Amino acid sequence: VSGAREFSQGANRDMILALSAWLMxxxxxxxALDALGRLA
Amino acid sequence: xxxxxxxxxxxxxxHLLLRIGPALPTAYARSGNLALVALMMALREEFxxxxxxxxxxxxxxxxxFAGAAPVVADAELRARxxxxxxxxxxxxxxxxxxxxxxxxxxxxxxxxxxxxxxxxDAARRVDAEIWRELAASTERRRLSIAVF
Numbered sequence: 001v002s003g004a005r006e007f008s009q010g011a012n013r014d015m016i017l018a019l020s021a022w023l024m025x026x027x028x029x030x031x032a033l034d035a036l037g038r039l040a
Numbered sequence: 041x042x043x044x045x046x047x048x049x050x051x052x053x054x055h056l057l058l059r060i061g062p063a064l065p066t067a068y069a070r071s072g073n074l075a076l077v078a079l080m081m082a083l084r085e086e087f088x089x090x091x092x093x094x095x096x097x098x099x100x101x102x103x104x105f106a107g108a109a110p111v112v113a114d115a116e117l118r119a120r121x122x123x124x125x126x127x128x129x130x131x132x133x134x135x136x137x138x139x140x141x142x143x144x145x146x147x148x149x150x151x152x153x154x155x156x157x158x159x160x161d162a163a164r165r166v167d168a169e170i171w172r173e174l175a176a177s178t179e180r181r182r183l184s185i186a187v188f
Contacts, residue, residue, distance in 0.1 A: 015072065015075050015076060015079065016072075016075055018079060019075045019078055019079050019082075022079065022082050022086075022183065022186075023078070023082070023183065023185065023186050023187070024186070024187075026178055026181040026182055026183070026186060027186050027187055027188040029174075029177075029178050029181075030178045030182075030188050031188060033171075033174060033175055033178065038171045038174065038175055039175050039178075040175075
């Protein structure tokens with residue numbers, strides 16, 4: 001999340017931040033829902 | 041415009057993999073190139089659905105607000121929910137859909153916090169509906185190359 005913010009705001013332009021944000025951001029939300037028993 | 045973005049991104053990926061990648065001098069540079077390839081693949085998937093998923097989600101949130109408003113005890117919040125539920129997307133530009141989506145999701149957070157404090161069967165039904173919508177929102181955003 002912090003990497004996505006840094007890339008979006010231009011503080012860090014390393015492409016790996018964009019990649020990790022795109023690949024992991026939603027997965028993180030899904031993991032949180034799964035841990036709360038709300039994903040099914 | 042032609043060639044369309046989907047085809048263009050497909051060619052960009054090929055170019056990065058088959059022309060640029062092999063010509064790069066270091067392993068670090070090549071790994072950076074592979075990251076670009078993965079991003080282009082994700083971008084291609086997101087471009088195809090960018091407007092549709094936002095439009096669908098905005099409609100789902102408005103429908104949820106319409107059903108939830110009668111349950112809400114706070115008159116000011118109920119009025120804002122009713123106003124949002126009566127709205128519609130007037131532009132299919134992704135930036136406009138995104139701005140509307142951000143506002144609707146902000147209102148969803150307020151609604152969720154409110155119904156969690158209410159003790160009624162109707163409030164519990166709204167709460168369950170909100171959780172279903174949150175799960176659905178992650179399905180809309182899911183990328184085929186993502187791990188979960």
